[in-house]
Amino acid sequence: QSVLTQPPSASGTPGQRVTISCSGSSSNIGSETVNWYQHIPGTAPKLLIYTNDQRPSGVPDRFSASKSGTSASLAISGLQSEDEADYYCAAWDGRLDGYVFGTGTKVTVL
Amino acid sequence: QVQLVESGGGVVQPGKSLRLSCAASGFTFSSCGMHWVRQAPGQGLEWVASIWQDGNNKYYADSVKGRFTISRDNSKNTLYLQMNSLRADDTAIYYCASEPTLGSKYFDYWGQGTLVTVSS
Numbered sequence: 363q364s365v366l367t368q369p370p371s372a373s374g375t376p377g378q379r380v381t382i383s384c385s386g387s388s389s390n391i392g393s394e395t396v397n398w399y400q401h402i403p404g405t406a407p408k409l410l411i412y413t414n415d416q417r418p419s420g421v422p423d424r425f426s427a428s429k430s431g432t433s434a435s436l437a438i439s440g441l442q443s444e445d446e447a448d449y450y451c452a453a454w455d456g457r458l459d460g461y462v463f464g465t466g467t468k469v470t471v472l
Numbered sequence: 473q474v475q476l477v478e479s480g481g482g483v484v485q486p487g488k489s490l491r492l493s494c495a496a497s498g499f500t501f502s503s504c505g506m507h508w509v510r511q512a513p514g515q516g517l518e519w520v521a522s523i524w525q526d527g528n529n530k531y532y533a534d535s536v537k538g539r540f541t542i543s544r545d546n547s548k549n550t551l552y553l554q555m556n557s558l559r560a561d562d563t564a565i566y567y568c569a570s571e572p573t574l575g576s577k578y579f580d581y582w583g584q585g586t587l588v589t590v591s592s
Contacts, residue, residue: 364516397578399517406582407509407517407567418580450517454577460531461507461577466516 366464373470384434384451392432394453401448474498481586494551494568502546505571510564558590
């Protein structure tokens with residue numbers, strides 16, 4: 363089971379801002395960097411944010427992220443229809459000696 | 473451009489074995505950590521295994537430890553996942569992913585995945 367907890371769903375109308383939370387512990391988010399992935403079912407997952415708040419080239423600046431203590435969050439501003447996807451936070455877990463993903467949040471554009 | 477192409481998936485009976493491959497191109501494979509991640513039907517992403525650049529360090533999720541083996545052939549730019557004693561709950565799409573540099577702890581490129589179905 364996932365050790366990083368996310369809300370199962372989030373939604374908004376085009377142009378709105380949506381925020382997704384990710385709650386972990388001292389062995390993962392509390393001591394490691396957080397990454398975020400976007401996954402449209404049937405396609406390859408895509409790196410959205412790395413090292414807490416860095417965007418790979420090509421990722422729009424509508425996507426931003428932050429980390430504080432044992433929690434992290436992803437924000438999508440100016441929501442667009444193409445942002446409809448599943449979003450996962452992830453981090454290395456030093457206690458498990460492995461990589462852990464969040465439970466995933468399905469974002470729906472109304 | 474970077475390409476990761478998985479193969480080897482299929483339908484297999486419980487208790488049997490299967491080997492997945494991931495052919496890499498477009499980057500210096502031997503310089504990158506490599507990983508397997510899976511997604512069971514209706515479930516989220518689950519990390520399966522990781523291997524460092526030289527192949528000497530390997531890590532496994534508890535759910536596959538002792539049954540799965542990750543390996544790589546840097547001369548062939550190929551990553552492998554040997555899956556033994558397969559169970560129904562191993563049914564999933566298996567993705568390979570690359571890590572840009574040692575210690576990055578994130579996956580910058582992913583393949584399209586290969587489906588493994590464990591069923592009698």
